[in-house]
Amino acid sequence: MELRKQRRSDPLTLSEAKDLASEIHGSLGIEEILRRCRRVLSTRFTVGRLTLVQHRETEFIATRFTVNEDADAPLVGPEVIPLEQSRLQQCLAERRKIVAQIGNRSQQDNLERRYFTGQVPTTLAYLPLSHKEKNKGILVVGFPDGLLLGETEDEFLDYLTDQLALAIENSDRYYQERRRRRQLSLVSDIAKQAVLLEDVEAFLAEAVRFLREGFDYHAVQIWYLEQTQERLLLRASAAQVPQPRGPEARPSPMVEDCWRQGQVLWSNNLLTDARYGFAREGSASQLTVPIRLRSRLLGVLSIESSRLDSFGRDDLEAMEGLASLIAATFDNLRLFADVQQSNEFMQAILHSAHELVIMSTDTNGYVITASAGTRQVLELSPQEVIGRDILTLFDSARLQREISLYMSNPGVGSLERSHVPQQRGESHAHIDLTLQRVFDTGKNPIGFLCIARDVTENVRLHETLEALSITDELTGIYNQRRLFAALGAEIERTRRFQKSLSLVFFDLDGFKKFNDTFGHLRGDEILKDVANLLLGIVRANVDTCFRYGGDEFSIIMPETGPENARAVAERIRIQVSERFEGKITASIGIAEWTEGLDAHALIEKADKAMYKAKTDGRNCVHLSA
The missing domain is CATH 3.30.450.20 (PAS domain)
Structure with a gap:
């Protein structure tokens, strides 16, 4: 297959790296994250179909989300796909990047033909996504004009996949935290209705409505035993699509089993579940919870979601508590109509x-x-x-x-x-x-x-997430996002009090060769050692160290002139060289803040000084003019 050269092959600049990270982390929704990823890729390549594949560890299936070539086309997925012998399965097993040049359809495997390639000839890149050794999926990208993978392109894709994996991890955390907050809020809302409403049908209708709308479920139903006919009767329902009501409504197999067994039942994949493969159109997961009052089984709460893997342990516990609240409320509203009866009903809720x-x-x-x-x-x-x-x-x-x-x-x-x-x-x-x-x-x-x-x-989790967002997870020092905010604040303080300010910027000479030779784990240890070395040299509670990205580090030095900054930089250069026996050294640039420079301009000035140190032979310090 003939490969045509891509639009961009120049190295990723600091400004581009910042813009890329900002773009990828600009949303917490999977669809928008993928669309942003596509926009970033399109700045350098001609991009075809882009697909995120997330593997279910205990099953021979995976879930895909696809953004097609048409920017306005809706997201395809989540869709379950089989894991048969394919390049996708190879990438999942080996956890390494795979690039396949496909000249005609005979060179495609079945999964590529059905899901990943819109047209041929093309090049498919399978890019593993991982965060803290957790598998976040495989990004499959089609390049209709081909893909020439040199060092620059490799570096760009590695940086992109690192940011994408972190964005997906943040999306997962946000979703879990949001669900937890919604659960607490939901119980509060339903408890209010239990206190304020006196009609049982109105209460049940409000309960299923709050539950469906609060979590965007596909359908929520409350089934109660019809005493005269000894069968389950649908008492309340809220759904995205109209459903049968009254005697013609029939419970699903899971609802019937939940009633017969008197225990919580759930399936996070109705599409492949042999027991409860029944699913109304649009349902992918289902949870059923017995509604009990004082050991007496009154009915079943059924919840259906259009998403796979919708129900975790927190959901089961929350819905069991909610079912108890519904049971107490239903029983009291049905039995009592006056103030005295309302008082007993209130006590049942309070005890629950x-x-x-x-x-x-x-x-x-x-x-x-x-x-x-x-x-x-x-x-x-x-x-x-x-x-x-x-x-x-x-x-x-x-x-x-x-x-x-x-x-x-x-x-x-x-x-x-x-x-x-x-x-x-x-x-x-x-x-x-x-x-x-x-x-x-x-x-x-x-x-x-x-x-x-x-x-x-919730508050502690929010504080933890905030700290994680400004801390480099590998080295423990601040990250690029924190650098821009801290440098902007320090510039303002320097301007106000008319002090001096220096910025030190350096990267490690020979690091990439070391990484390629000895592996990423050894390379990570090098980066940690450098961070600890910096913390031992700079002034505690005065200077601030940052990992800018990759093997690049920076130091903000308040109230420090360029010559004093040079002295500190020389100590860093010498100790790095000694620490790694000259196999890894540091090329260091220093920039002094002057009136008119903002944070971006000062970083760019220090970055240019660093590259001048590299052109001067590496393992040296260059002071910007």
Whole structure:
């Protein structure tokens, strides 16, 4: 097959690397991430079909997401594809890059013919994606004009796949965190409806609607036993497409098994599940949970999703708790119609809410009822809470003032606060809180309803993700993203106080050859050693070290002139050379900030000085003019 030269073959510049990373990490959705990846590739290559393949470790199948040549075409997938003998299977097994030049259709394997190539002749690149030794998938890219893989192209694709793997990992974390927050919010919303609604059908309809819309499920159903005919009857349903209602509605095989066995059942791949292969159109995963009350089986909660692998252990636990809440609410609403009955129904909910604080107060703010969740969230039993002024239950002085002001102002409908600090023993916690007024049937105020939940883990996860986003995961020092923000702030401080500022920028001579000879694991150890070496030389709490990317490092040196910076750079150069016995050295550039330079311009100035050091013979320091 004849290969034509691509549009770009020049090395990846610092500015391009920054723009590439910014583009890839500009979204947390898989579809947009893939479209951004395609746009980045198109700056250097003629790109055909682009496909992300994610392997299911215990199955002989994989899931594909495809962006076709037409930029406006919708995403294809998720779609299950078989794993037969193919270059894809070889890439998954060997975890290495594979480039196949395909001149005609006879040179394609079955998977390429069906899924990966839009036209021939073409070149297909299979690019493994991994993050912290976790397999994030295979990126399969078609190049209709062929692909000449030189050192520059190889470096570009390696950098792109590293950024894409990290973007997919961040997408997965964001999705899990978002689901967890939605679960907590959903329980709170349904608990509110349980308190406010008096009609059982209205409550069930609201429960399935909240659940379907909150998680974008394909269908949510509540089935209850029809006593006279001893069969399951559909009591509530919310779905993306219309479904049969009434006597003609029939439960799925999984719903029937869940009812007969009285246990949670689920399948994360209905498309290949021999037991529950039934799936209404558009459903790919299904979860069924028994609805019980005091050991009595009342019905089944069924949830269907259009996504594969939709249900994890957290989902099972959350939905079991929700089924208990539905059972308690259904039973109480069905049996009681007056205020006395409503009080018993409220108590059933309060006893079920182990992870949620639900309190009612009188008009003066003294607690009348409290859920079991006070033990976990406030470290007080319901009995210890009842009778106390609600203000005394929270540590935040600011929150206490806001609650007091809200209660004294009848014109304000509700009070909602997030991430409020709360002391828990010797540790610090955070809670989300909602406070709203309660009225009787005559619209007269009779008290307040307070709902609080522990969001400490959410806050910690957010802080962890924030720290990860500015820290280089390999070396532990700051990354490129942090460099631009920190340098911009330091320039502003230097300008304001009229101090000096130097930026040191260097890369490692001979590193790529070492990496290719001894492997990436040995190369990673070199990078860690260099980072530790820098931390031992620079001024603690004054100078800041960064890994810019690959084997490039930089140091911000506040209140430091160029000659002093040169002295530090010489120490770095000497110690790097000694540490690695001259096999790896450092070419170092130094740039002094002057009026008119922003962060990008100062980095570019230091980068040019570094390249001048390289042209001067490497293993030397060059001070920018």
